[in-house]
Amino acid sequence: MCLIFLNNQTNTIPSMSKKIWLLILLISNYSLGYSQINESADSLITANKKNVTGDEMQYNIGNGKMLVYNKPRQFGFIRDLPKDAGGIASTAFKKESVKPWLLIAGSTAVLLVSDQAITDGVVQFSQNIHLHAEEKNKNLLNFKMGDKNVSLFRLPANVNTGLYQIGQGFPSLLIGAGLYTYGKINKDYRALSTASQLAEAFILMGVSTQIVKRITGRQSPSESSTAGGNWHFFPSFSKFQNHTPNYDAFPSGHLATLMSSVTIFSENYPEKKWIKPVGYSLTGLVGYAMINNKVHWASDYPLALGMGYLCAKQVIKHNRKIENAVTSGKKKGEFSYTFNYVNGTVMPGIVYKF
Numbered sequence: 387m388c389l390i391f392l393n394n395q396t397n398t399i400p401s402m403s404k405k406i407w408l409l410i411l412l413i414s415n416y417s418l419g420y421s422q423i424n425e426s427a428d429s430l431i432t433a434n435k436k437n438v439t440g441d442e443m444q445y446n447i448g449n450g451k452m453l454v455y456n457k458p459r460q461f462g463f464i465r466d467l468p469k470d471a472g473g474i475a476s477t478a479f480k481k482e483s484v485k486p487w488l489l490i491a492g493s494t495a496v497l498l499v500s501d502q503a504i505t506d507g508v509v510q511f512s513q514n515i516h517l518h519a520e521e522k523n524k525n526l527l528n529f530k531m532g533d534k535n536v537s538l539f540r541l542p543a544n545v546n547t548g549l550y551q552i553g554q555g556f557p558s559l560l561i562g563a564g565l566y567t568y569g570k571i572n573k574d575y576r577a578l579s580t581a582s583q584l585a586e587a588f589i590l591m592g593v594s595t596q597i598v599k600r601i602t603g604r605q606s607p608s609e610s611s612t613a614g615g616n617w618h619f620f621p622s623f624s625k626f627q628n629h630t631p632n633y634d635a636f637p638s639g640h641l642a643t644l645m646s647s648v649t650i651f652s653e654n655y656p657e658k659k660w661i662k663p664v665g666y667s668l669t670g671l672v673g674y675a676m677i678n679n680k681v682h683w684a685s686d687y688p689l690a691l692g693m694g695y696l697c698a699k700q701v702i703k704h705n706r707k708i709e710n711a712v713t714s715g716k717k718k719g720e721f722s723y724t725f726n727y728v729n730g731t732v733m734p735g736i737v738y739k740f
Contacts, residue, residue, distance in 0.1 A: 591639065
């Protein structure tokens with residue numbers, strides 16, 4: 387801060403040391419290229435982490451805001467399931483949810499009419515650009531179990547398979563494992579909480595999408611006997627288990643899980659501006675790949691995206707708070723005016739905050 391008194395005889399500028407932010411990189415990456423990078427001081431303040439109490443950490447994310455995390459509880463992602471499941475159900479029936487529901491219903495209705503045409507167009511275009519739809523994997527770790535060969539780890543052997551596997555959630559789980567490891571080693575509450583949120587969202591999305599699938603019983607494009615596929619509401623448990631693709635298209639569990647993951651990452655690390663564009667772009671590509679390999683119809687997606695987003699927001703809500711950052715004095719780089727009484731004379735002055 388610089389204080390300048392305006393006087394013909396006096397010009398005093400008390401010196402004061404300036405703060406310098408030290409930036410630290412923290413998040414793990416996974417095989418498809420997600421990684422955390424060092425940011426500049428004006429956009430990333432991850433290193434500004436401090437214990438407010440023994441059970442709380444603050445992270446200044448700029449713009450006068452900070453994220454506050456309590457010390458994660460052991461198996462919190464399981465203990466919070468009933469509360470968050472109830473919160474999701476409650477939110478779905480609130481007045482504020484009417485517009486999102488109308489948007490989901492409207493977009494689903496529009497896509498239902500065009501499902502077969504969209505699928506045919508995607509398949510034809512993919513053939514033209516040689517984006518092969520068949521699932522191909524390269525087995526890396528195999529062992530024999532009786533007469534069967536069991537693969538422990540597989541790598542996708544073509545682009546469409548790689549995109550489809552992103553939707554299966556393995557990359558997000560790998561990031562979650564990296565965050566958990568980092569958080570335990572460095573006692574970082576944000577990393578631990580994000581990993582816990584991912585685990586909880588995976589469980590909630592797995593259960594909720596399965597419930598809807600077993601109610602709607604929609605045919606996948608690969609099994610469709612009519613344009614757009616048939617709906618077999620409330621199929622028996624045995625039918626669903628024995629011929630799953632004939633009943634499990636709606637909604638897309640892959641896209642619901644991916645949407646929840648992207649939302650959790652972007653909400654917990656808002657200073658990472660690249661997460662949303664990269665995450666949403668991948669979500670779109672995964673959706674395209676699942677139409678190409680005839681796993682889903684386009685109309686399976688609006689509800690899935692809505693479910694993933696709602697689930698993530700509910701899980702995040704109970705795991706971190708947003709508060710105003712505590713600052714002293716005026717904003718950085720701001721001029722203000724003052725008057726001081728010096729040697730019997732009132733003198734105007736200018737205060738500048740570095």
